[in-house]
Amino acid sequence: MPFTVDFLDDGRVRTWESTPDGAAEIVRSYTPRFFLASRSPDDEVDLTRLRAFYEGHPNVVGTETTTRRPGFRRDEERVLAVDVDHVDRITTLARQARQLPGSPVGDVACFNVDFSPEFRYCLETDTDPTPATDLTTLRLAVPVAETTDDTYSELTVDGERVSGPPADVLTAVAAAVDAQDPDVIVCSTAEIVPTLSRMAAAAGMDDFTLSRRPGVDYQQLAGESTYASYGRVGHSPARYNVPGRAIVDESNTFFYGETNLAGVLDLVSRSWKPLQELAWASIGNVLTAIQIREAHDRGVLVPWNSWRHEFFKPMGTLHDADRGGFIFAPAVGVHERVHELDFSSLYPNIICTRNVSPDVIRCGCHRDREDVPELGYAICDDRGYLVDVLQPLIDARDEIKAAIDRETEGSEPDPDRLEALEGRSAALKWILVACFGYQGFSNAKFGRIECHEAINAFAREILLTAKERLEAGGWRVVHGIVDSVWVTPAPDIDSAARADLDTLAAEISDAVEVRLEHEAEYEWVAFVPQRDSDAGALTKYFGKVAGEDEFKIRGVEARQRSTAPFVAATQRTFLERFAANRDPTAILEALRTAIDRLHAGVVDPERLVERNRVSKPRAAYSQYTKNVAALERAEDDGLAVQPGQTVEYVVVDDAKTSRDRVALAHENPESYDPAYYETQLVRAAESVLAPLGWDRTEIREALDETRPTDLTVFGAGQTGKRE
Incomplete structure (x- = not known):
């Protein structure tokens, strides 16, 4: 079971297998x-x-x-x-x-x-690339500031900081490689591989190598590239291969970042994409690999380019088919005693229970049937290949989730086992989440738009059935979207006449053939309106989990990756005040305190770093945004930030239209623009207060009414301690 494969110039392959005694290499013709x-x-x-x-x-x-x-x-x-x-x-x-x-x-x-x-x-070659034994790993990380040069003066080796002249850095890396003989090298950026090689050549250290093959240092497999997917720009860094070791680039990996090594290896066993390839693969790429394995087993060839035509549809069917999942707009405001119910893996289960698959949808042998609600598509009785692809993943995730429950219910859970189980569960979740959308992807190897349309039609029917039965059972639906519903006790129904929610969920599960699970109970949930609108935002809410000291938040600033840590932490304070008494005055006091700290200059700029994705080259921007200023600073510092990558910066003077508008995070800025971050705090407060009917104008008015006239407070902390 090789965990990595090297391709030789003469066409042969060298496979590397993990054994208790280290890595074993075998050269084969291919x-x-x-x-x-x-x-x-x-x-x-x-x-x-x-x-x-x-x-x-x-x-x-x-x-x-x-x-x-x-x-x-x-x-x-x-x-x-x-x-x-x-x-x-x-x-x-x-x-x-x-x-x-x-x-x-x-x-x-x-x-x-x-x-x-x-x-x-x-x-x-019918080769399973799942490692037979545990893999050894070594992590190498380089600070952002070091990536501007061809030589590193600082490097982190498995968490230990190494600094000094190139020879010292290289010696430390070589010692770690010799001591650990890693199967996997995890890099903060794959550019570490060629940079260390160049440093060794310049220093005359001819015996330095990350490779397990003397004389073969590394190969470049692909250059960097920028791409667009569903309107979002991404960047793929250059990829490298080190003979005998798998390279995981933390700047270019989805599954390793979202799960862990156990999650990645679980997908290796299911897709047969070896570790290195799976680490940089997208969700769709891995799902396709699993589908290709199924096609291979069935003797079906895989098209190079997708050329599936869309079946003819009357105009009325086109109109009905061009709809998404079920949406029941949330009732803006605060709701007490809320229960959240989710259909378990709704779309994958629809595929499996309704036999929705590209090879059987709208079959020629059952044209007289109308199996798909609203659309009237027929589905063949023959089992579709997509069912055979997804059902094992659904079953496996259910088993893993059950194992997690057993582990957490124990008196002394094994943290390593729990981490591995959670990584595997998360990896499978991402594949199952993507399987539905991939059916409508034009470049999908085996997708078909009719499957996408049918899945949505079944999902709408299932959610409407659930809504009707919940309301008939004495519950009021306050929000519903795609696979989830939020309910509270209907106010006009006596509690004795109200159906037990667990019993009702079980009945709905049996009726629709997909398990409806009680996800959470909340003391209260607040649904936030859309910005500049009274309509409820579909994915913007926060709530207090019943019996626990935690909140569930979605869509608000504290949940967004771009939000500065200080703003996110302050919003969590707002939530705590909200939970205590829902008094806007208490939240405004916390807001005022945070604003005062900003103007006093006592907030550590590190807590004001914002992270934003760059969508295009600097020259393509028509407005002088903060991203443009950050790109200019990065370019002046020798940092190549490509579209699809992120920039991290502190806003130091938002009124400027030059590179001095921001300072990059690695520049360790000592100042910031308090007025700019005050605006961000007000927006964060608005998200919390909006369910109570407040908007930013009212928040500003309340602040102005109580703002102190003695401004000496704003200068009092200039030399004080920053937090």
Whole structure:
């Protein structure tokens, strides 16, 4: 079971397996393969001519005419298999299928082309890349200020700070590598790998290497790139490979950041994407890998480019289908004795219980049926492949959640086991969350928009059924969205006539075939209106969990990653005052105290750092925003901040339209703009007071009425202690 795979220049592979005695390496021959077939079953392709062309190609090892299914909705057909001498040449060879000289060969399509290399190897050789033993790890981190140079004078090695001339830094890293012989190197940025190599070359330390193979230091697998997804700009840093070790780049990993190593390895076992590839993969990429494994087991080829047409629909059906999930706008204000109920993995369970899958939706054999509510789509009785993909994930997560409950109920829970279980649960949750939206993604390998529409239709029906039964049972629905409902006891129903909520939830679960769970009970919940509107914000609320000293908050400033820590902490103080007596005066007092501290200069600027994502290059901004000022400072300091990455800064003078408007966090600013952060505090207070009917204008008026006329307080703390 290799945990990482290296590809050699001659086409062979070197696999690395974890053993109790360390990593073992094995060199094997390897011949990757891709396929060619007609794009449509109604088209004909001249496979003989294609085969003759590829057999004469110097990078082709061999060809074979065989049978495969070019799609889930197609039967077995004759296809051409092409064996290649190196994994890096597959894409180039596939492109040549449409570039043959002379007469055309037909409408040819390529399959199994764009797999990532390590995943391809595991899939084609039936190799499970799950490590057989625990992996050893080493973490290397570099401060942001150090990334501006080609040489590090400071580095953190497994939490221990190392500083000094390059030789000292390199010696410390080499000693840690020799002592731990890590299987995994976790880097704060993957640029640590080439930078250390350059430092070693400049220092004449020829024996320095992070690799397990003498003489082979590292390889660059991909350059950096910027991309856009659903209107959001992202940045992918360069990727590197170190022979014999898996690299995890903390600046370019979703699953390792959102879960932990146990969560990543759980997905390795399900997707067969080895650790290094899975660490930098997106949710959709991992879900696709799991789907590809299912397709492979069924003898179905994977299209290079998605070309699924959307089935014909009457205008009325298009109108009905173009709707999202269930939404019941929240009633703005404070509600007592609120219960939150969630359908467990609603969309994945809809897929599995209703057999919603691209290969069976709107099948040709049941055209007379109307299985999907509102839309009238038929769903075949044959079990869809997507059910086989998702049901094991749903079952596994249920088992893991049960194990977490057993662990936490014990008198002495094992923290390491609990952390591993929570990581695995979170990893599966992200896959299940994405499976629905991926059906409507135009570039999804096996998605189909009709599945997306059907899932939404079933979800709306399920939530409406739940709402009706809850109200019939004596409960009032105060909010509902997608898979969750919030209810309070209906005021006009006697408690003796009100149905038990757990019993009612069980009955609804049986009726809709998806488990409705009691997520939480709140002493109260406050739903916040939209900014500059009286309508309720769908995902902006806060509430006091019953019997516990904690709040559940969504959408407000303390929950937003961009909010400065001081503002977030102050808003939590507002929530505590709100919970104590819901007296706006108490919240205004806390607001006034925080504002006074700002103007007194006693707030540590580190607690005023804001984090914002950059959406485009500096030159593309038409307004001089704080992000632009931060980008200018970063550029002057030699920091390359790309679209999709984040900038961290303190606002020092918001009135300026120059780089002096902000100071970058690593510059350790000593001052800040109190008026700017006062505005942020007022916004945070408005979010808490809005359910009580207050807006920022009223908050400002209340502050002005009680603002002290003696302004000496604002200068009293200039030399005082900062917190």
